[in-house]
């Protein structure tokens with residue numbers, strides 16, 4: 001009985017060692033280089049009374065112009081967030097707005113080197129709400145011109161009350 005157990009454990013150990021030795025080497029996760037190649041992302045704009053926009057947007061980092069904030073870069077290099085230009089959530093919103101013919105507005109904050117997105121499709125926070133920016137369900141820790149987007153990201157601007 002004991003001999004059988006020992007033999008089983010030897011066989012199991014050998015099988016495991018063989019499996020590990022022959023398993024394909026797991027590629028080391030390399031950080032993807034920053035590029036400003038156009039990417040397709042899913043953009044959702046969720047207003048207080050329902051969906052204001054949902055669709056795929058092809059986008060890259062670029063200058064944007066708002067009525068309140070003027071023209072500024074919105075390409076991920078804002079605030080030194082990325083070393084080179086990348087696609088960003090606010091640039092994606094701007095691209096969708098131009099393509100689909102809706103408006104958005106934002107205040108430029110030199111202190112953040114970024115816009116706060118204040119109004120989309122004429123809907124603003126009105127002092128008790130704001131447009132929350134999230135990527136793949138997580139609020140971005142930085143403004144919408146600083147965050148780097150990757151192909152296939154789910155970008156949302158959600159009207160959120162305080």
Ligand code: B12
Nearest residue numbers: 109112114115116117130131132133139140141142143144
């Ligand atoms: C309060 C606050 C807010 C409030 C502001 C309105 C209010 N009712 O007060 C609300 C909830 C709207 C807000 C939103 C966001 N915020 Co905020 N916010 C703050 C906080 C805690 C205090 C700001 C403040 O009152 N300063 C004092 C006043 C006197 O100075 P002020 O310059 O006039 O303040 C204004 C600006 O700070 C502006 N503001 C607030 N947040 C942001 C974010 C960006 C990117 C910009 C350009 C401006 C801006 O609103 C303030 C009131 O008018 C700071 C943290 C901090 N300690 O600074 C974070 C902070 C500024 N927010 C931050 C972020 C990331 C955001 C969001 C992008 C989060 C998100 N993913 O949605 C959003 C903006 C989205 C958009 N629509 O563009 C970051 C910015 C980091 C960066 N380098 O970009 C900070 C520093 C917090 C952090 N992560 O450390 N925020």
